[in-house]
Amino acid sequence: MPGTLPDRCGTFTIGGHAITRLGLGTAQISESGVWSHPKDATEAARVLREAVDLGVNLIDIAESSGPFDYEELIVRALSPFPEDLLLMIKGGLLRSPNGHWEPVPRPSFLRKQIETRLWYLKLDRVPLFQLHGFSPHAPIADQLGLLTDMQREGKIGKIGLAEVTLADLEEARKFAEIATVQAEYNLIDRGAEPLLNYAESANIGFVPWLPLATGTLAREDGPLAEMARPRDVSPAQLALAWLLNRSPAILPTPGTLSIQHLNENVSAVDISLTAHEVDDLDRLATRP
Numbered sequence: 451m452p453g454t455l456p457d458r459c460g461t462f463t464i465g466g467h468a469i470t471r472l473g474l475g476t477a478q479i480s481e482s483g484v485w486s487h488p489k490d491a492t493e494a495a496r497v498l499r500e501a502v503d504l505g506v507n508l509i510d511i512a513e514s515s516g517p518f519d520y521e522e523l524i525v526r527a528l529s530p531f532p533e534d535l536l537l538m539i540k541g542g543l544l545r546s547p548n549g550h551w552e553p554v555p556r557p558s559f560l561r562k563q564i565e566t567r568l569w570y571l572k573l574d575r576v577p578l579f580q581l582h583g584f585s586p587h588a589p590i591a592d593q594l595g596l597l598t599d600m601q602r603e604g605k606i607g608k609i610g611l612a613e614v615t616l617a618d619l620e621e622a623r624k625f626a627e628i629a630t631v632q633a634e635y636n637l638i639d640r641g642a643e644p645l646l647n648y649a650e651s652a653n654i655g656f657v658p659w660l661p662l663a664t665g666t667l668a669r670e671d672g673p674l675a676e677m678a679r680p681r682d683v684s685p686a687q688l689a690l691a692w693l694l695n696r697s698p699a700i701l702p703t704p705g706t707l708s709i710q711h712l713n714e715n716v717s718a719v720d721i722s723l724t725a726h727e728v729d730d731l732d733r734l735a736t737r738p
Contacts, residue, residue, distance in 0.1 A: 455505030459694055459719035462655050462701055464578065464629050465608045469536055469655070471694060472719055473508030474501045474712075475705030476520050487519050489707060495527035497712055502528060502535065504716055510657065510703040512540040513563065513582070521570035529572065538630070538657070538703075539567055540612050542582040553585035557596035564600060580610035580632060580657075584618060594625040610655075616645050623652075630701070632657040637674070637689045637734060638665050650699040661693055661702040662686045667734055677730060683721060687714055691721035692731045 461468040479494045488494050498509070511520050528535070541563045543551040554560050564576060579597065584590050600606045610630035611622060622628055631649050633642035635658035642658075649656040667674040668685035678688045686704075693702050704715050723731070 455716060455719065460698065462699060464536060464655055467507075467534060467536060469508050469701065470505050471698075471701055472506060472690075472716065473510060473538075473657075473701055473703035474498070474506050475510045475703040476524075477512065478705035478707055479520060479523070488523055491519075491523055493709075494523055494707055497707060497709060498524060498527040500709055501712055502532060504712075507532065507534045508536050508538060508701060508703060510538045510540070510705075513543060513567070518566075518570050521567060525570070525572055531573075536577045537571070537573075538578045538580060538610065539564075539571075539576045540580040540582050540610075540632070541567065542585065553583060553587065555585070555587045557588055557592055560593070560596055561600065564605065568605065575605055575607055577607045578610055578629060579606045579608070580612045580630060583611075583613040590618070590621055591625050594622055598626050610657075612657075612659075614645075616648055619645065619648065619654075628654055630655040630657055632659055634659040635693075635700075636661050636663040637692055637731065638663060638667060646697060646700070650697050654699065655701050656697065656699045657701050657703060658693060662689050662704050664689050673734055674731075677727070681721070683718070684714060687718035687721060688731070690715060690718040691723055692728070694719060695723050695728060 455472065456468065456470045459471045462471055479488045542554055542560055544554055546552055564579060568576060581597065584593060597606060597609050608629035609626050611619060611628060612632035614631065619628065619631055631645060631654055633645055635642045635646060646656050664674055664685050666672055669675060674685040674688060678685045690702060690704065693700050706712050
């Protein structure tokens with residue numbers, strides 16, 4: 451397919467940088483998806499390098515994966531980092547002894563968490579830090595104040611939010627410039643659609659969590675599989691094409707530990723949906 455990946459799927463500008471709209475998530479690198487070591491570190495490094503070579507320049511990393519194996523792996527695979535690479539680091543939670551994730555008790559914990567990630571990544575600045583929800587233990591102004599302080603110190607580039615409500619996002623914008631917002635959103639779960647619409651109107655990048663969740667729609671006899679079959683594409687490719695078509699602000703970051711699946715995801719950007727197909731896909735799930 452002629453043209454570079456950014457040419458084929460478009461870009462979204464974050465902090466003056468043109469970000470290819472198809473990114474790469476890292477959760478599937480681990481054995482269990484969260485808080486576990488990489489399943490195959492050698493293959494994961496190959497996927498990371500191949501993704502960047504193909505034109506992917508947005509990589510999504512969360513503190514709820516690892517711990518810290520991901521950062522070390524990314525350094526081994528990609529350092530020195532390309533100038534246009536945007537590492538999106540999500541933090542703000544602590545893992546309790548019983549395995550639950552809880553918000554950090556105060557902003558000073560968040561600072562330590564960010565500085566630790568910088569050490570592991572061998573960076574002076576986190577290009578994009580996403581706060582993983584607001585802690586109930588401190589005012590929103592204090593939590594964002596810590597992040598804007600770290601921006602002024604040069605330790606954070608851009609600020610994003612994850613797992614927040616529309617009201618949270620509106621409140622946050624009173625205290626900081628918000629570059630991205632992340633929420634669960636896919637073909638079958640569109641509960642975050644109001645958040646997406648707001649993000650698009652405010653020129654905020656929207657990163658869908660679980661972008662390729664298709665559930666029973668993708669069964670061999672399901673409607674998504676039936677729509678994908680005549681095109682000789684997979685249901686996941688069709689779901690990804692739908693996301694890219696849904697809004698120019700959407701930045702999917704599907705994860706994989708397979709070069710084959712990475713190439714399939716990249717190929718999905720070339721699927722051009724007709725208006726009739728978009729309508730059919732829209733009807734597969736009830737909008738909120």
